[in-house]
Amino acid sequence: MKRISSLTIPAVLAALVGSEGCAPDLSCEGDWCGTLVMVSPAEPPTLLPIFAQFDIHIALAAQLFWRLADVGPNPTSRGHESFVPGLAEQWEFSDDSLTVVFRLNPAARWHDGAPVTARDVAFTFDVYRDTIINALPRSRLDRIVSVTERDPATVAFQFSERYPEQFFDAVYHMRILPHHLLDTIPRAGLRNHPVARNPVGNGPFRLRRWDAGEAIELLADSTFFAGRPSVRRLLWQFSSDVPTMVTQLAAGEVDVLYPVTGLENIDRIRGEPDLRTVDVQSNAYAYVAFNFRDPADLDRPHPLFADRRLRRALTMAVDRAVIVRSVMGDAGVVPVGPVTAGHWIWDDDIEQLPYDPDRARTLLSELGWSDSDADGVLDRDGQPLSFELLISSTSVLRVRSAVFLQEQLKQAGIDMTIQTLEPNAWGSRVFGSRRFDSYFGSWLQDPSPGSVTESWTAAGIDAGNVGGYTNSEIDRLVQSARSEFDPAVAKEMWKAVIGLINGDAPAIWIYGGVVTVGIHDRFENVSFPWDEWWKNLWMFRVAASRLIDRDLMPAY
């Protein structure tokens, strides 16, 4: 046998390392080239919007499926004047305001060429309301009595009552599905049907391929009725942890990372010559919530946090601005309450508890707490002022914020122990057994202030209000605010609601506001709307002079 030269292996290795692969002819020309590569830590189970449960799933489904109409640049959930057309080009309310009739855009097409019809809209409503499907927004459609096809291009929504968010409920929660492709599939089997991972949509992009565990490739629909997408391909990669995704961005393997967490990662991206960061208004706020029930016996009030004055003292002992600055730099915002900056009910004037450690100390003293044994921790009747905070280990920002919070409370003589749990163990304690003293959570807000109801009123006890906080005055005011048609009056009512919640201090609102996005600087026309950051990806563009190899790949 011929002996392999000792130089053969190094030579092959050198050839491999030096080779960039046999590149094809780079043929894309003009304004419609460009490949946008996103990276996310999670992969969706399907691409059908009815099964969407987390933001990456919704973000991907949104590229394929559009709504009848959408909230405009200044997102509000009230009225209809500020909404922009989607699959529907016009709409009109009946005289009694109980019916809204949509006229579909005749140019709207499914990716298989079939027109989008009123039957698709009626079918979509039926699917979203189906208890077998049990879509997440199902309960948000309660007040829509029926959706009926008047003719192929006209569809009518009938409401049970008149209220300010009628139009929002009609258009925002549902993305229109193809009746002609899904109608024959049994509802119980739809989730597992192959079409759920290979759907035909009506949006700016269509699915080309899905490499499980790796990436989803979407191709721009050049005939899209709302205008041709400015990039030709949208690739969505799935990675694992933040450092790996930051490395992928720095290595030029992906173009956009939303969000970049950790100041060190943000600095790293800012130091890369081809990358830039964009600060984006976020629709999430993070908080430390107190349990109003005793974790040892949920029928009893919590020995510490059932007391409003103690919760107020704890809140006043925390300098939230320092925490935000320390973990988020200049990008962070201290929430004025359970509401995110950019939301239409946000107002700097909302009444809040100030950072006032002296008042906190006085209040605690009035409640009988003192450091009788000089160990640095306040005590009363032999019991130290001590409690546990539960945190999910996956949130770097929450974990880091908790350390600052712990230190500040310690200065006030309060002993807070941090229990960092694996996400499911955390969720099981907080949302399952509800056996906790306090937890560090976050909440995503849509343009409707109704989400306040889910977390901080009696109506949310079975949903997000796991601490069990209630205040009948707030419940009543929320109902009034939701029914108020005058926007200015409604805003004042919501401000009062937030102010009252702040006064009761069921939680300490720690951070919110702005998140940082890392993006390759060849992209122009970049915007990330407040309510759905993924909404305008189809409008990103690359100038002809800045195209790189993957932008220039030939068309299919």
Next chain:
Amino acid sequence: MVRFVARRLLQGVAVVFLVATLAFILFRLAPGDPFTRMGDASSASQEFKAQARRNLGLDQPLHTQYFRYIANLARGDLGMSFSEQRPVLRAIADRVPATVVLAAAALLIDFLLGIFIGAAQGSRAGSKADDLLSVLTLTLYSVPVFWLGLMLMLVFAHNVGLLDLLPATGSKTTGVYEYLTPLGQLTDRIRHLILPAVALGLVGAAGTARYQRAAMLDVIRQDFIRTARAKGLRERSVLLGHALRNSLLPIITLFGLSFPILLSGTVLVETVFAWPGLGKFVVDAIFARDYNVVTGAVIISACMVVLGNLLADLLYRAVDPRVRGVV
């Protein structure tokens, strides 16, 4: 031989069954379920979660779920993935090739390099080169595989490394791979494979070298080596033809034992290099409490380990006539 293989396969079935049972029970005892986390930052109602649990049979008693799972398993059905909404077998099948390629490449580096270094050390035991290689292999053996991966990336990866030679992450070049010629695609795959395979293989090679050195030393002291030398054979022939060949027997056992270690190592390497394999998939499934995926992956891993060990035993019997009579 057939009786031996049949017996080992039967034992393997028992092992896999036991592993499946343990994985099923232990994982379901962990706190939370696929819908626990849904309460965070979403408006999922208790009603929604209860319905979703009913849809998946998670509201049934544990023993009912277990018997149903085992009955399905006997038919080759690993159930549905909660997080992917498709059969577990199909979801795993999509990931196994990437993991097998990575593990095979790492195994190749592990054993080729490990045997070479260990044999060189054993044949020059006590020399300065032996001491130096001992320090080197021990150091490598002590290094966490994810750290080594990161270091390799910092030195060799495009744009983020000092030498700017190889792709940093993934198994192919995003957005370009599909347009390459078949040769270009192969080259692209190999280039992406080098860093993760070297990270995983180097740590293994350090351990293999330690075993190989000890085995070589053991063989070199034996009478037949002295006889070979006395017959006037060249030292090269003695070492390669006699000593190395006989010292490989313990390494074959090590080969069988390497499978589970490699599979656990791929989890970390796949995370660092965003390699789309089984390891990362399983970690995600654990966090998502995707019971069927985790149990299915454990069963697949158990099968691979059983088959790996069987392969090692067969190799052992092929190269060592003394064990052929033992069933």
